[in-house]
Amino acid sequence: MRCIFCKNPSSSSKSVEHVIPESLGNKRHVLPRGIVCDGCNNYFSRKVEKPFLDLPAVRQLRFQQDLESKRGNIPSISGLITPDIPALLTRYPKYDFTSVQVSEPNLAKILQAKEGTMLFPLAGDLPDTPVVSRFLAKIALEAMALRLVEFPEGVAYLCDEAQLDVLRDHARKGYVSSWPVHIRTIYHQDGKTFGPDGNAEQIVHEFDFLVTDQSEWFFVLAIFGVEFTINLGGPEISGYRRWLEQTGGISPLYTDRHGGLAAIPK
Numbered sequence: 001m002r003c004i005f006c007k008n009p010s011s012s013s014k015s016v017e018h019v020i021p022e023s024l025g026n027k028r029h030v031l032p033r034g035i036v037c038d039g040c041n042n043y044f045s046r047k048v049e050k051p052f053l054d055l056p057a058v059r060q061l062r063f064q065q066d067l068e069s070k071r072g073n074i075p076s077i078s079g080l081i082t083p084d085i086p087a088l089l090t091r092y093p094k095y096d097f098t099s100v101q102v103s104e105p106n107l108a109k110i111l112q113a114k115e116g117t118m119l120f121p122l123a124g125d126l127p128d129t130p131v132v133s134r135f136l137a138k139i140a141l142e143a144m145a146l147r148l149v150e151f152p153e154g155v156a157y158l159c160d161e162a163q164l165d166v167l168r169d170h171a172r173k174g175y176v177s178s179w180p181v182h183i184r185t186i187y188h189q190d191g192k193t194f195g196p197d198g199n200a201e202q203i204v205h206e207f208d209f210l211v212t213d214q215s216e217w218f219f220v221l222a223i224f225g226v227e228f229t230i231n232l233g234g235p236e237i238s239g240y241r242r243w244l245e246q247t248g249g250i251s252p253l254y255t256d257r258h259g260g261l262a263a264i265p266k
């Protein structure tokens with residue numbers, strides 16, 4: 001058995017790999033041990049996942065959705081009490097409680113004021129930087145492995161396919177300084193769908209592959225309604241923009257005009 005990233009023997013590896021970090025609420029998409037070796041697993045959690053999870057927009061999402069880290073913490077975020085008093089907000093979902101922390105001199109100011117409004121910060125958009133594209137590259141290769149995991153020759157194909165080396169190396173080594181990722185919101189972060197039993201369920205994450213008629217391969221991932229798309233073949237996103245124009249902007253996650261499962265070679 002070899003690791004799909006570094007291609008080194010990985011039979012003695014002990015950790016399973018979460019395709020999407022547990023801190024984003026993923027318990028379901030997990031690769032068995034050895035598909036990603038312990039060395040790459042450890043590297044990704046420190047150098048690829050942590051920088052993504054620490055992005056202001058992602059911290060805010062984790063705060064708003066009560067997403068606990070592996071250690072059970074939810075990141076605090078900074079807020080502002082009008083006119084200009086900084087405050088730190090911390091969530092305690094177990095008690096359905098949010099604490100607001102201010103300095104002592106500021107507390108005196110607040111107590112004297114007749115009124116005040118708590119402002120949540122605007123964390124801004126997700127930046128189109130290597131922090132995001134490496135995170136996507138890692139998830140894309142692992143999502144392929146997830147679909148091939150029952151076919152040992154399929155996983156071996158993933159290791160040996162030279163066309164995937166640039167994606168693999170971007171995730172593992174970050175060689176490409178600018179690998180554009182298409183980012184847009186396709187539904188609200190509290191977006192609901194209806195499960196087979198008719199109950200409303202929140203959509204946490206979903207992903208699929210798109211193969212265009214130009215034979216370009218894209219990986220499309222939605223996390224709490226934010227859609228991320230990366231080209232598996234190289235740092236180029238114009239083919240996806242073209243596809244969106246041709247199909248009226250619908251997410252590939254919600255059409256059947258894509259290759260999907262059937263497109264993955266077995």
Ligand SMILES: [Zn+2]
Binds near residue numbers: 003004007039041
């Ligand atoms: Zn490895």
